[in-house]
Amino acid sequence: MNQDTLLQVRNLKVSFRGEEGELTEALKGINFDIPRNRTVALVGESGSGKSVTSMAIMQLLPARNTVIDPASQVTFEGRDLLALEGAELRKMRGKDIAMIFQEPMSSLNPVFTVGDQIAETLMLHAGLGRRDAFKRAVALLTEVGLPDPEKRAKAYPHELSGGQQQRVMIAMAIACEPKLLIADEPTTALDVTIQKQILQLLADLQKKHGMSVLFITHDLGLVGEFADDVVVMRHGEIREAGSVEQIFNAPANPYTKALLNCRPHLDSRPLRLAVIDDFMQPGGYVKPGERVRGYEASDEIILDVQHLAKSFDIRQGLFGKRQFHAVKDVSFQLPRGKTLGIVGESGSGKTTVGLTLVRLHQATGGKALFHGKDLLAMSAREFHEYKRRIQIIFQNPYASLNPRFTVEQILTEPMMLHGIGRVQMERVKMAQALLDRVGLPARSLSRYPHEFSGGQRQRIAIARCLTLKPEVLICDESVSALDVSVQAQVLNLLQELQDEYKLSYLFISHDLAVVKHISDQVLVMNKGEVVEQGDSDAIYRAPAAAYTRKLLDSIPTGWQPQAA
Amino acid sequence: MLSYIIRRVLQMIPTLFGVMLLVFCLFSVFGGDPSLVLAGKHMTPATLANVRAQLGLDQPLTTQFMIFVKQVFTLDFGTSWGSQQPVRDVLASRVGPSLTLSGALLVVDLLLAVPLAALVAYFRGGLTDRIVTICCTLAMSISALVYIVAGQYLLAYKWGLFPVGGWGHGFWTNLLIYVPLPMLMGLMVSLGPDIRFYRSFFVEEMNHDYVRTARAKGLSEQKVMLKHVLRNALIPVVTTVMMSLPYLLIGALVLESFFQIPGMGNEVVRAMNNSDFPIIKAITVYVALATMVFNLLADLIYKLIDPRVQLK
Numbered sequence: 001m002n003q004d005t006l007l008q009v010r011n012l013k014v015s016f017r018g019e020e021g022e023l024t025e026a027l028k029g030i031n032f033d034i035p036r037n038r039t040v041a042l043v044g045e046s047g048s049g050k051s052v053t054s055m056a057i058m059q060l061l062p063a064r065n066t067v068i069d070p071a072s073q074v075t076f077e078g079r080d081l082l083a084l085e086g087a088e089l090r091k092m093r094g095k096d097i098a099m100i101f102q103e104p105m106s107s108l109n110p111v112f113t114v115g116d117q118i119a120e121t122l123m124l125h126a127g128l129g130r131r132d133a134f135k136r137a138v139a140l141l142t143e144v145g146l147p148d149p150e151k152r153a154k155a156y157p158h159e160l161s162g163g164q165q166q167r168v169m170i171a172m173a174i175a176c177e178p179k180l181l182i183a184d185e186p187t188t189a190l191d192v193t194i195q196k197q198i199l200q201l202l203a204d205l206q207k208k209h210g211m212s213v214l215f216i217t218h219d220l221g222l223v224g225e226f227a228d229d230v231v232v233m234r235h236g237e238i239r240e241a242g243s244v245e246q247i248f249n250a251p252a253n254p255y256t257k258a259l260l261n262c263r264p265h266l267d268s269r270p271l272r273l274a275v276i277d278d279f280m281q282p283g284g285y286v287k288p289g290e291r292v293r294g295y296e297a298s299d300e301i302i303l304d305v306q307h308l309a310k311s312f313d314i315r316q317g318l319f320g321k322r323q324f325h326a327v328k329d330v331s332f333q334l335p336r337g338k339t340l341g342i343v344g345e346s347g348s349g350k351t352t353v354g355l356t357l358v359r360l361h362q363a364t365g366g367k368a369l370f371h372g373k374d375l376l377a378m379s380a381r382e383f384h385e386y387k388r389r390i391q392i393i394f395q396n397p398y399a400s401l402n403p404r405f406t407v408e409q410i411l412t413e414p415m416m417l418h419g420i421g422r423v424q425m426e427r428v429k430m431a432q433a434l435l436d437r438v439g440l441p442a443r444s445l446s447r448y449p450h451e452f453s454g455g456q457r458q459r460i461a462i463a464r465c466l467t468l469k470p471e472v473l474i475c476d477e478s479v480s481a482l483d484v485s486v487q488a489q490v491l492n493l494l495q496e497l498q499d500e501y502k503l504s505y506l507f508i509s510h511d512l513a514v515v516k517h518i519s520d521q522v523l524v525m526n527k528g529e530v531v532e533q534g535d536s537d538a539i540y541r542a543p544a545a546a547y548t549r550k551l552l553d554s555i556p557t558g559w560q561p562q563a564a
Numbered sequence: 565m566l567s568y569i570i571r572r573v574l575q576m577i578p579t580l581f582g583v584m585l586l587v588f589c590l591f592s593v594f595g596g597d598p599s600l601v602l603a604g605k606h607m608t609p610a611t612l613a614n615v616r617a618q619l620g621l622d623q624p625l626t627t628q629f630m631i632f633v634k635q636v637f638t639l640d641f642g643t644s645w646g647s648q649q650p651v652r653d654v655l656a657s658r659v660g661p662s663l664t665l666s667g668a669l670l671v672v673d674l675l676l677a678v679p680l681a682a683l684v685a686y687f688r689g690g691l692t693d694r695i696v697t698i699c700c701t702l703a704m705s706i707s708a709l710v711y712i713v714a715g716q717y718l719l720a721y722k723w724g725l726f727p728v729g730g731w732g733h734g735f736w737t738n739l740l741i742y743v744p745l746p747m748l749m750g751l752m753v754s755l756g757p758d759i760r761f762y763r764s765f766f767v768e769e770m771n772h773d774y775v776r777t778a779r780a781k782g783l784s785e786q787k788v789m790l791k792h793v794l795r796n797a798l799i800p801v802v803t804t805v806m807m808s809l810p811y812l813l814i815g816a817l818v819l820e821s822f823f824q825i826p827g828m829g830n831e832v833v834r835a836m837n838n839s840d841f842p843i844i845k846a847i848t849v850y851v852a853l854a855t856m857v858f859n860l861l862a863d864l865i866y867k868l869i870d871p872r873v874q875l876k
Contacts, residue, residue, distance in 0.1 A: 060779055106772060
């Protein structure tokens with residue numbers, strides 16, 4: 001083994017045993033190296049085997065149903081990691097190789113303070129006493145840039161924001177100066193601005209501690225700025241591996257090209273986003289024309305929101321109350337067949353705007369005129385008819401579909417509630433047509449949500465809204481939880497549906513590139529207030545507010561030549 | 565915290581008023597006329613009127629309700645119609661035996677069920693899990709009466725390991741001599757469902773991401789289970805136990821009557837058979853009060869063991 005190689009993966013083959021004993025191959029014999037003091041990005045879509053790879057290195061795969069081929073080898077500084085057992089294995093975990101995960105909130109134990117959780121690692125591997133370990137934990141929290149670390153060390157995970165939780169996870173991981181840090185989608189659950197900070201932190205720590213990083217992500221565009229080498233995976237195989245420069249400048253494999261192109265770009269707006277399949281077929285991807293966006297004077301305004309406000313009462317003391325203003329004075333117009341994008345970070349109030357419009361929250365001020373009638377002033381009975389005409393698609397396709405309903409029930413229930421279709425047969429027929437329209441096979445009707453992937457579930461959620469023939473569709477972070485490649489497919493679907501049915505979209509997202517691609521007008525929100533509002537091209541070309549510029553700067557730019 | 569407690573205590577007032585109204589209506593409308601029972605079979609209209617006057621039943625309903633409210637607030641429910649003893653004394657003498665038996669049963673049940681649940685959850689899907697699950701289902705499916713009769717016959721009568729029943733004087737005598745057999749019978753019934761119930765809490769916790777983090781840190785499996793998983797799985801266990809505490813007051817009805825333990829359970833049965841209204845009324849109100857107080861306590865303890873809980 002080369003002196004400069006820290007970890008060597010050879011012929012790693014992993015299969016999972018199903019309930020009937022059948023084997024599914026997750027890794028089909030992969031080979032790659034992680035050199036010392038370098039960052040290697042492992043990139044691929046869900047199901048590509050990238051997380052399985054990292055879990056196999058750490059021996060964290062469930063022993064009951066995992067079969068690792070005996071010829072597989074993972075060599076770390078001359079030791080075969082797959083052969084480690086018991087105390088030796090535990091000594092390696094957390095000390096030589098540490099790991100951080102996608103969901104920082106659920107990856108931390110909710111009932112212990114974050115300081116204790118970091119100290120636990122130090123007591124285990126560095127042999128520190130409780131008090132020294134806690135002191136060191138505070139120092140580590142300082143190092144990862146957590147404000148007020150002494151106080152935060154005594155906080156519980158739920159008292160911290162997502163970005164802060166991930167900083168805690170990083171502090172825990174670097175506590176024992178590991179030689180390799182495995183970061184499994186560490187920023188996927190975070191806002192773009194926070195993502196940028198976390199990536200910067202990881203890059204700084206990598207240099208400072210001279211450790212190697214294995215960075216796992218579905219978003220190839222993300223790794224250009226800080227990875228040294230890139231390994232692209234699909235279906236349990238490595239499609240391409242090379243230096244970051246080579247991968248970004250001269251990708252050889254069509255799949256790599258596809259991954260590079262499916263993320264929406266700020267400087268172009270194709271009629272249709274590129275998807276993986278475009279690259280995989282003979283002939284390759286042909287760039288479609290550009291789409292021109294923006295409101296026009298002739299547009300028919302169907303939703304006119306004026307001075308919308310929402311505040312929540314927060315209890316204080318024995319009988320006291322305090323008001324929290326989630327949304328202050330938001331006004332906008334939405335024409336038929338156009339899209340208004342609402343951008344902002346977590347807590348900006350953008351989701352509250354959507355929820356008050358469908359009256360899942362009761363607005364505390366303002367008007368929302370839908371075809372001239374104020375939605376907010378209607379009685380519940382009057383509003384029932386309008387519920388059909390304004391539909392909402394939520395972020396998490398895993399949580400927003402009833403797991404005990406079949407797709408048929410999911411799709412026909414809203415039709416039944418609103419008296420669409422006379423008999424069930426008729427509704428099922430309509431459901432079938434809609435499934436076909438969103439690109440799912442008709443046999444899906446009898447299946448349950450858990451049998452589908454995230455992208456497919458979001459298609460079901462879209463079909464559910466379409467059953468009611470709505471005029472306005474509110475998409476609340478509807479593509480944020482999806483892989484970039486799947487995100488492009490869903491965005492294309494939404495665009496096709498808009499062109500076909502003249503739907504109006506209220507597109508809520510923290511991802512500016514996505515919003516730019518799909519929106520005619522953009523509204524930037526921060527702390528409940530509108531910071532900037534206008535034609536999307538104009539805002540992206542010349543952002544007026546400092547906050548908008550900060551959001552724009554957070555978008556990953558891909559690989560940049562070092563000299564520039 | 566303090567303002568939360570005050571607010572919750574204030575909220576109890578309307579609840580208590582509702583309970584009083586409900587109990588009063590139940591007794592005066594559906595309870596039948598107790599004076600008919602008390603006056604006996606060979607009463608004359610004069611004795612009946614006399615009894616009614618004694619019980620205050622000739623007063624208007626509002627006055628009767630006010631008397632009842634006063635009884636609740638002074639916790640003085642008069643004298644038992646059966647033994648002519650003050651209700652307070654009767655119940656005070658009954659609550660001890662009940663708590664000794666049910667308390668011991670609860671503690672031993674927890675000490676056995678929680679570790680066993682953790683163990684089978686850890687080996688879920690394996691042979692240990694399957695054997696324990698089968699044993700639990702088997703134990704659950706047999707009636708408590710079978711255990712009691714078999715236990716009394718074999719363990720007590722044939723082999724003389726325990727007294728067949730009865731109750732003595734002194735806490736330790738009772739706990740060490742008279743409680744073990746009925747407790748064992750109670751365990752046979754309660755362990756099965758409890759292990760399976762608690763097992764589900766452990767299994768759910770073990771699927772959480774923080775378990776993977778703990779393993780990735782290099783913690784041993786024992787540490788992962790006993791520190792990280794246990795602390796989280798105990799949260800629902802504590803909630804379940806706190807909610808069941810008010811029922812300890814009523815005692816284990818079946819066990820007490822089969823083992824002749826002079827506890828609440830026996831007293832409830834006796835009072836109901838003899839229409840001893842003061843006793844029934846008192847127990848109903850006490851249990852309602854205990855439920856309210858324990859609910860509040862459960863919420864406060866919940867806050868203590870789960871930092872995520874916010875008291876609003």
